[in-house]
Amino acid sequence: MLSFGQNELKKCISSIGLYNSKAKNIIGLSKILIEQYNSKVPTDFDDLVSLPGVGRKSANVFLNSGLGVPTLAVDTHVFRVSNRVGLVKEKDVFKTEQSLLNVVPKKYLLYAHHWLVLHGRYVCKAQKPSCETCIIHDLCEFECKRFLELGEGFAFVGRQFHLDVGDEDFYIDLLFYHLKLRCFIVIELKDNKFKPEYAGKMNFYLSAVDNLLKHSTDQPSIGLILCKSKNNVLAEYTLRDMTKPIGLAEYRITENLPENIKTALPTIEELEAELSKISDEEK
Ligand code: SF4
Numbered sequence: 001m002l003s004f005g006q007n008e009l010k011k012c013i014s015s016i017g018l019y020n021s022k023a024k025n026i027i028g029l030s031k032i033l034i035e036q037y038n039s040k041v042p043t044d045f046d047d048l049v050s051l052p053g054v055g056r057k058s059a060n061v062f063l064n065s066g067l068g069v070p071t072l073a074v075d076t077h078v079f080r081v082s083n084r085v086g087l088v089k090e091k092d093v094f095k096t097e098q099s100l101l102n103v104v105p106k107k108y109l110l111y112a113h114h115w116l117v118l119h120g121r122y123v124c125k126a127q128k129p130s131c132e133t134c135i136i137h138d139l140c141e142f143e144c145k146r147f148l149e150l151g152e153g154f155a156f157v158g159r160q161f162h163l164d165v166g167d168e169d170f171y172i173d174l175l176f177y178h179l180k181l182r183c184f185i186v187i188e189l190k191d192n193k194f195k196p197e198y199a200g201k202m203n204f205y206l207s208a209v210d211n212l213l214k215h216s217t218d219q220p221s222i223g224l225i226l227c228k229s230k231n232n233v234l235a236e237y238t239l240r241d242m243t244k245p246i247g248l249a250e251y252r253i254t255e256n257l258p259e260n261i262k263t264a265l266p267t268i269e270e271l272e273a274e275l276s277k278i279s280d281e282e283k
Pocket residue numbers: 084085123124125129130131132134135136137140141142144
């Protein structure tokens with residue numbers, strides 16, 4: 001590898017992301033293996049993570065897949081799936097790894113990483129999990145299940161879903177994806193009466209979701225604002241000239257939404273009932 005050289009290596013791996021730093025790390029790592037490890041890859045976890053470009057995940061993948069050690073490498077898919085499904089309930093990668101080692105039976109540890117990665121890559125995808133066809137749907141604790149009962153194709157994407165717009169952080173109360181309508185559905189929950197500025201904010205969220213998340217084949221996103229109380233006149237004036245499909249409480253999932261969208265969505269009463277069930281459980 002050293003005689004091959006960093007520049008030649010770069011050319012060979014230029015189709016993958018971060019190829020510059022990867023090539024640099026591979027050359028640096030090769031040098032260390034020759035000089036300090038007698039040209040052999042170490043089998044000790046701490047030695048592995050001391051090598052350039054080798055983190056916890058890579059070290060665990062090597063130990064697990066290369067040497068058959070019962071470890072569990074946590075990448076973005078393993079982290080998302082194991083926490084979504086309810087195998088563990090952790091906030092960071094390290095704790096997820098530790099908790100998974102406690103709950104996954106030892107006899108499955110050799111393959112658990114691959115199963116979780118493949119499930120995350122092809123079924124339990126970050127933006128649009130395929131809950132309707134998922135073979136572990138009955139075992140999964142993900143909140144989307146209760147929303148699936150509301151209407152066919154209604155899939156939960158996230159709660160307090162983070163958006164980075166112009167280097168500022170925004171959080172959507174609830175984000176769904178409708179598998180039949182092929183569009184995102186943004187829901188904002190307000191525990192007070194409706195204010196005209198809520199519609200402006202929803203308009204902003206819809207633009208951001210359409211710009212940042214929407215695939216070119218998706219339909220424009222739909223917004224629903226749920227308020228505790230509403231003044232019909234105020235709502236009428238606020239939404240009258242809005243061009244984006246925004247619905248407000250039960251009386252105004254109307255003019256801005258095409259008929260097929262209205263019938264495919266759960267009613268506001270159904271949503272409110274489900275949301276109050278969730279908040280009761282969280283208390
Ligand atoms: S039911 Fe949905 S959230 Fe749960 S594992 Fe399957 S795809 Fe993921």
